Amino acid sequence: MEASQTGIQTQTQTQTRFRIKILLTSLSAMVAETSTFPIDLTKTRIQLHGESQPLSSSSSSSSTRSTNAFRVASEIVREQGVLGLYKGLSPAIIRHLFYTPIRIVGYENLRNFVSSDGSLSLSSKALVGGISGVIAQVVASPADLVKVRMQADGRIVSRGLQPRYKGPFDALKKIVAMEGFGGLWKGVFPNVQRAFLVNMGELACYDHAKRFVISNQISDDNIYAHTLASIMSGLSATALSCPADVVKTRMMNQAGGKGGNVMYKNSYDCLVKTVKIEGLTALWKGFFPTWARLGPWQFVFWVSYEKFRQIAGLSSF
Known part of the structure; x- marks a missing residue:
């Protein structure tokens, strides 16, 4: 009888910790996303820059002009005001309410399932991180699609047109009406590819780097260790994921009606056309703002999340 009650109490405590982790990851992600969203918007605009579009000659010449993160951000503020830097924030927040808890809590559970003490090899952690990211991205893809479309709408507004x-x-209503329910998952394949690469680099590298820093007594399990680990994971995640991110952004931005023509048939076609028209380096368009966002995003997220876990009485990630 006592063993049964103990088992029930243990199960209840496990479920409670699981719910707390979901809440804390969502809260930390919202803080990080709000803090770094202007950089994400700038990155999206840069990735769409140079893409062939049926514009007027003046717009066309403008689209071929060289650009950089500072110029793009300045144009957004000049044309739309400071709030223009937060165009698409609401779907981004909604996305992270699904995406981040699934990938973070999912990674931790899978890691602990495979090895109770979490002492996996870097390659095993990379695989676990990639799988967690894929599952999370499939669920959150519609919100990601809406975010990209709304971010890209700023370019339309800058030409004096209605968004x-x-x-x-x-956006959800119109996408379903024009492109069908499946249209909400447009670009899901490059999205999943990117999610696998990002989480393979981000989660595995953060986890491994933090344990390396602590085990080699470079730092205790504190904000210094979390900062070092987040910087390293941000660089690896950006280098791995930027090409897939460019393809994902362009695939998700194109809106076509049922039976209508679209610029890219699939992600491979988008990849080939991008390289053919703009060169191989186009696949790393937005690398600096991507890294500049991932670094601060991960710093804010991991420091917040680790601190929240400590306050809640949970062990370190």
Whole structure:
């Protein structure tokens, strides 16, 4: 009888810790996303820069002009005001309410399932991280699609045209009406590819780097160790994922009606056309703002998440 009650208490405590982890990851992700969203918007605009579009000659010449992160951000502020830097924030927050808890908590559970003490090789952690990211991205892909479309709408507004969508729910409604329910998962394949690479680099590298720093007595399990680990994971995640991120952004931005023509048939076609028209380096368009966002994002997220876990009485990640 006592053993049965003990088992029930243990199960209840496990479920409670699981729910707390989900809450803390969501909260930490919202803080990190809000802090770094202007950089993400700038990165998206740069990745779409140079893409062939049926514009007027003046717009066309403008689209071929060289660009950089500072110029793009300055144009956004000049044309739309400071709030223009947060265009698409609401779907980004909604996305992270699904994406981040699934990948973070999923990674931790899978890691502990495979090895109770978490002492896996870097390659094993990379695989676990990639799988967690794929599952999370499939669930969150519709919100990611809406975010990209709303971020890209700023370019339309800058040309004096009406934006395609009034808000995230209007975007969802119009996408389903024009492109079908499956249209919400447009670009899901390059999205999943990117998620696998990002989480393979981010989660595995953060986990491994933090344990390396602590085990080699470079630092205790504190903000210094978390900062070092987040910087290292941000660089590896950016280098691995940037090409897939460019393809994902372009695939998700193209809106086509049922039976209508689209610029890219699939992610491979987008990859080939991008390289053919703009060169191989185009696959790393937005590398600096991507890294500049991933670094601060991970710093804010991991420091917040580790601190929240400590306050909640949970062990370190």
